[in-house]
Structures are given as C-alpha cells and as structure tokens.
Amino acid sequence: MSADSTSEQVRAKRFYVAEGDGFVPTGLSTSPWRRDSQNGLALGLLMTHTLVRRPEAAQGHLARFTLDILRPAPAALTTIAWRVARGGRRVQLLEGELIAGGEVSARASALFVAPTGPPPPPREMHPPPVSPEDALERTVLARGTGVDTRLVERRTESPTGRQSLWVRVEADVVPGAGATPIGAAVAASDFGGSSLRDYSKEWTYPNLDIAVHFSRAPRGEWVHASTLPMMLGRGTAVIDHHLSDRDGPFARAHQTLFFGRIREAAP
Amino acid sequence: MTAGAFYRAEDGLFHPLQPATAPWTRKHQNGTSVGGLLTREIERAPLAAPMRFARITIEMSRAVPLAPTKARARVVRDGKRMQLVEAELLVGDEVYAMALGLRVSEGEAPAEPFAPHGLPDPDAAPRTPVTSVLGEGWPMQTRVVRGGRGPGPGAYWTRFNADLVAGETASATVRAVMACDPAAGVASGASRDWSFPNLDLSLYFARAPAGDWILTEADTDQFGEGFGLISSLLSDAEGRFGHAHQTLLYAQAG
Numbered sequence: 188m189s190a191d192s193t194s195e196q197v198r199a200k201r202f203y204v205a206e207g208d209g210f211v212p213t214g215l216s217t218s219p220w221r222r223d224s225q226n227g228l229a230l231g232l233l234m235t236h237t238l239v240r241r242p243e244a245a246q247g248h249l250a251r252f253t254l255d256i257l258r259p260a261p262a263a264l265t266t267i268a269w270r271v272a273r274g275g276r277r278v279q280l281l282e283g284e285l286i287a288g289g290e291v292s293a294r295a296s297a298l299f300v301a302p303t304g305p306p307p308p309p310r311e312m313h314p315p316p317v318s319p320e321d322a323l324e325r326t327v328l329a330r331g332t333g334v335d336t337r338l339v340e341r342r343t344e345s346p347t348g349r350q351s352l353w354v355r356v357e358a359d360v361v362p363g364a365g366a367t368p369i370g371a372a373v374a375a376s377d378f379g380g381s382s383l384r385d386y387s388k389e390w391t392y393p394n395l396d397i398a399v400h401f402s403r404a405p406r407g408e409w410v411h412a413s414t415l416p417m418m419l420g421r422g423t424a425v426i427d428h429h430l431s432d433r434d435g436p437f438a439r440a441h442q443t444l445f446f447g448r449i450r451e452a453a454p
Numbered sequence: 455m456t457a458g459a460f461y462r463a464e465d466g467l468f469h470p471l472q473p474a475t476a477p478w479t480r481k482h483q484n485g486t487s488v489g490g491l492l493t494r495e496i497e498r499a500p501l502a503a504p505m506r507f508a509r510i511t512i513e514m515s516r517a518v519p520l521a522p523t524k525a526r527a528r529v530v531r532d533g534k535r536m537q538l539v540e541a542e543l544l545v546g547d548e549v550y551a552m553a554l555g556l557r558v559s560e561g562e563a564p565a566e567p568f569a570p571h572g573l574p575d576p577d578a579a580p581r582t583p584v585t586s587v588l589g590e591g592w593p594m595q596t597r598v599v600r601g602g603r604g605p606g607p608g609a610y611w612t613r614f615n616a617d618l619v620a621g622e623t624a625s626a627t628v629r630a631v632m633a634c635d636p637a638a639g640v641a642s643g644a645s646r647d648w649s650f651p652n653l654d655l656s657l658y659f660a661r662a663p664a665g666d667w668i669l670t671e672a673d674t675d676q677f678g679e680g681f682g683l684i685s686s687l688l689s690d691a692e693g694r695f696g697h698a699h700q701t702l703l704y705a706q707a708g
Binding site: 250275300302401417420422425438447 | 554647
C-alpha cells in the first residue's frame, strides 16, 4: 500500500462527528490518561476548528491562543460557544467555552490583531534543518491515531537537550474538514509529554493548559516542534515549544504539565 | 525600605501615582503597573491549600486611564490541586484590562538542571535605563547586561524601590510580572521609526521567583506581518524560573 492511500484511509477517520449544534467525539479523541474522557489534542483541534470559522478570523492575524482544561471532558456530545470579549478595529479578543456532557470542561481565548500601515523590515527566517520527508523512521504516536509524528531527535540525542518532532494532523477534525494550519500548530503544542518518556514508568503528567504565541501566520500541514521542558521539581514542568513550518519559525508555545506518582489521581 | 509607590489604596480604589504613568500618552497607566495590580488581585483570591502561579495571561490592549481604578477577581475553577482565577481593572463601570491566572499546588516532581543564564550579576553591571519613564533610579533600578535600547536581543536586571501599593510589600511573583513588561525597551524587533506597544503579557512559572532582582532575557520575532512576539526567559538570583511573552503591534512613529 502506498503512503498516499494510507493517508487517505486515515483521513476517512475523524476526531468528531457533527450532530445538531454539537460534536460527538470518536475513538481518536480518547484521552491516554482516562479512557472515558477526550484528549487535549482533540479539544484543541475542535476549539480551533470553530474559531477559524468566526468572522474575526478573516479580519486579522491570530496572535495568541490559550486553552485551559478545567476538568476531564467526558466523551459525550460537545458544544462550543465563542463570544467577543473585546472588539475593536485593530484588536479582537474572543473567549470560548467547551461544554461536554453538560459541563464546561475547557476555556479558550484568542487574540486577533489587524495591523495597519507598513510593517518594519522582517527578521531573517531559517527553516528547520531536517524536513519531514527526511524523518521517516521514528514516531512518538502509533499509526492510526489521526496524527502523523516524525521524530527527528530525542532530547538525549541533541546537544541542546531539545526534542525535535514534525507533526501533521492526518485525520479530519470533522468529516470533510481537515485541521487548519492554526489547528495543526495547537495540536503540535500538545506533544510536550512525548519529550518526557523516560519518566513515564513512575509518573503521570497530563497538561493543564496549552498556550500558543504567534509571530506570523503558519502555512501548510506540517508543524515542527522543538521542545524543552523546564523541570525544577516543584510539582509541574513548563514545556517550551519553538514552532516552525517548512519556511521557518512562526510561534512559541507552552504547556503546564502536572506531575503525579503513578496510581495517584489526576488533578 | 522603599520610597513612594505606583498606587495609593483608598476607599476600595487604587489611585495611580506618578510611577504608574504610561510612556506614550501620559494620560494612561503603564503596563508595568496594570500587570502588577492584576497579578496582586489574583494573588489575593482565597485558597483552600497553598498554591503558586503556573501561568498568568494579562490582556492590556486597551489603555487604562490615569484615574482611580477598581480591581476585582473571580474564581473560575477551584480544583484540589489547581485554581483558575480571572481579574479585571475598571475605571468607572468600564473594564479596561483583564487577566487569567492559573495556580497549582506544589507536589513531588522530578527535576532536571536547567542551563544558567551566564550573564553578569546586577551588582557587577552599570546602571542603565530600559524605558524613558520608568528610569534607572526610581521607581525601578535596571542594569542592562546584554544589548541595549533597540531591536534586540537584550537582557536586563530589575529591582523595584517603590511599592506597588503604598505600604505593602509586593511578592516576587508580582514584581516579576512588573519587571518583564518593559522588555520591548531592549528587544523591540524594529527601529525607532516604529512604535510598538504590547497588547498582552503572559508569564509561565516553573517555580515561584524569590529575592529582589529579576533578570529578563528578551528576543523578538517579527516576520513582516505588522505584529511581533517578544519571548523572554526569566531568572532570579537562583537561576532561571520561567518564560514570558508579549504581542507587539507596530505602527509608524510620528
């Protein structure tokens, strides 16, 4: 079977199925920490899927996106409500709520900016040194999870201690609608935990949030995440992602990971 | 011992004093003050168990008038090991600035050494101003240890010698928020032909900061779309403890 037909098969899969005003999660949206809940990557994809269809998204650049996971989102009918918290000519702030099983499970915010006048001369941009086509051998997620991951370098292999990973969302978010570049950026920002696999026998480390700070609009399907945790032994790790597309850097992102000894309850 | 303050609290309102003045218009409050006041308000939200900040996201795209200001906070989610609190600053009945704070309890967790900043201590560096209003000597002392005023990258130490609110000792977390707000002074991403107010300020903490001095190592990415992103690494005397980001909106000056 060729790579293309594999990809088409996966695309026939989807994270959610639309139902009325809401979305029903599929198996791809299952949390690795709790089987009866949705995973953070799926929540981020669904939030951004609805966000980029808002009129504000056509009028400006997304400068910041935050997602706060308030409680495990049950694998049940999910609805999303966005409201304009601050509207203006040059700046729009949207706040969103994700309601799953009748309860608010996550909150998001999105800051859009619409600059006027000529921009200052841009900074020089360099693409990541290894392309996704040159990183075929190793993955951090199994095939069939809806996300194609290409591991370039583990933290232990890198002189800077950073994990380097290409991510592409293969499955549709809902039937007929794949991830947008913004959705792919948020999805790639959910892979901080994959840089901590040496700890996975003793610890759980779900993330409480995802925050993405953009320096330009991302382009294309593939997102490169260069990832370094800051772990000072105080209950959490702050994950630092440098996000790039094939052209070069476009965002910085963070996750707060909450550590628990295995068999302890998640927060 | 500090001299003076950014605000005086009276009758449930914060009265901005001279250090709270914005550099661009002088009719508004500056981001250092606004960020400090919002962080302080979240810090004062009641906690069932001890927690520290993991993140704060401050929205300051609308200038806050230089007028008596009300601060209020609301707990969005109170978990056993995490709390999410939002805060607002109002002048009259109108909301001008907002923040969302994530606090977490400190449990056992693995630790790894993090690369040191390798920059001179503040005592070994010359006194240099980072902004035109918040000068070198008062209400904050600054020592630029990399770069200088310009597009960046740059780094500076900050110590406050005025109270945020008269008569109160501000926490190191509040002072860290205040210290990194002027980062565009050393990392604007553009020449002085552009103005570059920041619309927001977000901090991410791997531990609570401590001590007087805060180091901000700032660098700015902007790729010709009219906005920019400052990314800062934050340290105290013990080493690096977190990250900060600001969105800059460029406009031609003059």
